[in-house]
Amino acid sequence: MQLTNTPHVVVIMGVAGTGKTTVGPLLAARLGVPYAEGDDFHPQANIDKMTAGTPLTDEDRGPWLDAIGAWAHDRAGLGGVVSSSALKRSYRDRLRAAAPGVVFVHLTGDRALIEDRMSHREGHFMPTALLDSQFATLQPLEADEAGVAVDVSGGPEEITDRAVVALQALSGQPSQ
Structure with missing residues (x-):
């Protein structure tokens, strides 16, 4: 898979x-493509x-998932980044x-670190109490799925750097 030939979502x-x-x-921003916040695709009933x-x-x-998939479909060939928990293989298959x-x-990390970060967030609808259900539902990427796992320890720029390097490796591009 060459990420450079056609911009991927x-x-x-x-x-x-x-x-x-x-x-x-x-x-x-690093890839030069638009970003879409996955939470914005939730119907109000889900947020409630x-x-x-x-x-x-x-x-x-x-x-x-259908709304995120439609956005990704519309960005095919143009590229984009969208957030989605995509916890189950069936959800990723749907996308x-x-x-x-x-x-x-796949952003991965130690449960204690993630819980600590969640407990310090302000203004987000997802309570820390749902973290156990998130981990229980999570099915990590499988070998036949196009993707990479990136550790979330460190700051946002460091995590982004890891993601760029991992995507470059996935596509066979040399690291820059």
């Missing part, structure tokens, strides 16, 4: 609190449910069905 994935909303725009501390069901996530060229960057 990169889906920044991972459990809540890994930094998708922070790293996504930084990565998009999560705010109340209730995990979403697969049925709840369907319209949200790939809508936009076959998507590449995933």
Whole structure:
């Protein structure tokens, strides 16, 4: 897979609190493509449910994944970065069905670090109480999925640097 031939849509994935909303725009800027915040694609009913501390069901996530998939499809050949937890293989398959060229960057990290970061966020609807359900649902990228795992220890710029290097390695590009 050559990321340089056709700009790809990169889906920044991972459990809540890994930094998708922070790293996504930084990565998009580094790649010279637009960024879309995955939370903005949620219907209000999903936000209300999560705010109340209730995990979403697969049925709840369907319209949200379809909206992200439509955005990714519209960006095919143009490139873009979008955040989405994409916790299950079936969710990623749904995104790939809508936009076959998507590449995933799975932000990973120690649960204690992620919980600490979540506890210091302000103004986000996802409570720390849902972190256990996020980890329980998480199915890491499989070998046949186009994507890379990137550790979230360190600051946002460091994580973004790791993501760029990992994407370059995935595409066979030399590191810069």
